[in-house]
Amino acid sequence: MSSTAIEVKTKRGIWGGGKEPLKASYGKLMMWFFLLSDIFTFTAFLVTYGAIRFSYPAYSGESADFVSSNEYWPIPEMIFDAFPFIHGIHLPLVFVALMTFILIMSSVTMVLAVEAGERRDRNDVVKWLLWTILGGITFLSCQAWEWTHFIHGTEDGTSLTYINSLNQLVTETVYGANMYVNQYGPASFAQLFFFITGFHGFHVTIGVALLFMAFYEAAVGVYERRGHYEMVEKIGLYWHFVDLVWVFVFTFFYLI
Amino acid sequence: MSMHENKDTIGVLPPNKEKIKRIWRVAGILLFLTLVEFVFAFTMGRGWLLYSIFVVLTLIKASYIMLEFMHLKYEQKGLFWSIYLPLIFLVWLIVALLKEGSEIFLMRW
Numbered sequence: 001m002s003s004t005a006i007e008v009k010t011k012r013g014i015w016g017g018g019k020e021p022l023k024a025s026y027g028k029l030m031m032w033f034f035l036l037s038d039i040f041t042f043t044a045f046l047v048t049y050g051a052i053r054f055s056y057p058a059y060s061g062e063s064a065d066f067v068s069s070n071e072y073w074p075i076p077e078m079i080f081d082a083f084p085f086i087h088g089i090h091l092p093l094v095f096v097a098l099m100t101f102i103l104i105m106s107s108v109t110m111v112l113a114v115e116a117g118e119r120r121d122r123n124d125v126v127k128w129l130l131w132t133i134l135g136g137i138t139f140l141s142c143q144a145w146e147w148t149h150f151i152h153g154t155e156d157g158t159s160l161t162y163i164n165s166l167n168q169l170v171t172e173t174v175y176g177a178n179m180y181v182n183q184y185g186p187a188s189f190a191q192l193f194f195f196i197t198g199f200h201g202f203h204v205t206i207g208v209a210l211l212f213m214a215f216y217e218a219a220v221g222v223y224e225r226r227g228h229y230e231m232v233e234k235i236g237l238y239w240h241f242v243d244l245v246w247v248f249v250f251t252f253f254y255l256i
Numbered sequence: 257m258s259m260h261e262n263k264d265t266i267g268v269l270p271p272n273k274e275k276i277k278r279i280w281r282v283a284g285i286l287l288f289l290t291l292v293e294f295v296f297a298f299t300m301g302r303g304w305l306l307y308s309i310f311v312v313l314t315l316i317k318a319s320y321i322m323l324e325f326m327h328l329k330y331e332q333k334g335l336f337w338s339i340y341l342p343l344i345f346l347v348w349l350i351v352a353l354l355k356e357g358s359e360i361f362l363m364r365w
Contacts, residue, residue, distance in 0.1 A: 022335040029335070036339055043346050047353045054357030057365060063302060077297060097294050101287065108283040111325050115276060119269030240325045244318055250290075251314040255297050256307050 031234045035241045038203075042245050045199060046252050049192050056186055068158045074185035076254050082149050096254045099142045100246065106135025107243040114236040117229025122218060125229060129215040132239065136208040143201050150193065152176045158183035193253070200249055203242050210235045282324045289313050 015026050022029060057072040066078040077092040084095070109131040116124030153176025161171040165180050174183045182190035214235050223229045293313050300306045323329040328336055 022338075023332045024335055032335065032339055036342060039343070040346070043349065047350050050350070051353040051357035051360075054354055055360035055364065057361070075302070093294065093297060097290065100290050104283065104286050104290065107321070107325060108279060111279050112276065115272065115279065119272065121268045121271075124271075237326055240321055243325075244321045247314060247317050247321065251293065251310050255293060255310050 025230060027230060027234050028237070031237050035237065038241065042199070042248070045192075045196050046248060049196060049252065052188050052192065056188075068184050070160050070162060070181075070186050072185070074189060076256075079184045080146075080254060084145050093254060095142070095146065096250065099139055099146075100250050102135055102139050102142065103243050103246050106132050106139065107240055109135060110236050110239045114229075114233050117218075117223070117232040120224065120229065122221065122224055125218045125223075125232060126215065129211060129218060129232070133208060133211045133215060136204055136211060136239075140201065140204055140208065143197065143204075147194075147197075150177055150190070153183050162187075196249060196253060200242070200245055203245070207235070207239050207242050210238065278324070282320050286317055286320060289317050 014020055024032075053073050059066060059072045059075055063075055063078065066075050068074055068079070080096055081090050081092040082095065083089070083091045109128045113125050113128035113132060116128055153174075157173040157175040159171065160174050160181065160183070161169065162174075162181050164170050174181050176183060177190035177193070179187070179191055179194070181187055184190065214232050217223060218229070218232065223231060293310060296306060296309060300309075328339060
């Protein structure tokens with residue numbers, strides 16, 4: 001982290017051997033390769049979703065007549081139709097679309113922070129980083145609400161016949177979701193929801209922590225003394241990646 | 257990313273108007289495409305046509321984020337391809353696992 005006055009005067013990005021492979025600094029290149037490995041992880045998650053979904057029958061009737069059952073895979077837009085503070089009104093996907101909007105906007109403010117960093121404008125960097133942190137926290141809060149609603153379920157629940165955690169075949173009304181059973185569809189539907197959006201939310205949480213660090217260091221002038229705002233760029237790459245993943249989650253989990 | 261020589265006196269450069277304008281244009285495209293997806297989800301019948309539209313729009317959005325926001329378009333070609341080419345392996349993973357899923361479906365039902 002600490003850099004001496006001598007380093008400030010050298011060209012940024014030169015590696016230990018005196019060369020600059022691929023015209024990128026060490027940190028940026030490694031961030032890219034880390035993100036590449038993370039792309040594989042998230043693809044594995046989403047492809048698993050696809051494979052498991054294809055192994056279940058699809059709901060064959062009209063969307064409007066959809067009734068939840070663990071016999072077939074649910075239609076996501078009929079499941080995710082709630083909005084905070086508005087009770088009992090069918091608003092399919094509106095809340096998820098709002099979350100997508102928030103995350104894309106926070107990605108935009110991040111890019112503006114990186115742009116400000118390139119011209120070493122401390123005030124602008126701090127301003128845009130603060131907006132990005134705000135966007136990230138808002139997104140996480142939305143996800144917390146979404147999870148709470150998903151876990152608690154609707155008022156009526158769904159009557160299901162399933163094998164419970166004590167290995168008994170039971171028929172009862174199920175409310176909400178857990179890892180064994182859920183009122184929306186087959187057990188793996190809720191399991192995949194928790195794993196995929198949870199792993200993404202975990203990434204967002206780490207991103208917010210990193211943004212806080214960058215915000216603090218930019219505000220107290222660490223990067224100004226260092227002579228460059230490369231840390232903002234690297235965290236920016238990570239943050240855009242989080243947005244990138246959400247674009248895919250939005251399509252493959254919520255829309256299709 | 258063009259590398260800046262660090263000068264002894266660290267001055268603040270004026271905002272790059274053109275670059276900022278491009279950022280907002282890309283933002284507009286991303287939000288518009290999301291809106292299109294959202295509208296299509298309710299105006300079109302579910303089926304392979306709709307799913308193909310979703311996949312295409314998602315890939316367009318993903319490339320805008322990677323090429324513009326993550327700046328990959330302006331990196332060295334070597335870096336660009338070393339990120340891009342490994343993604344080809346994913347195509348096989350997707351094809352293989354979706355096939356696997358439908359085979360399990362046939363076994364089960």
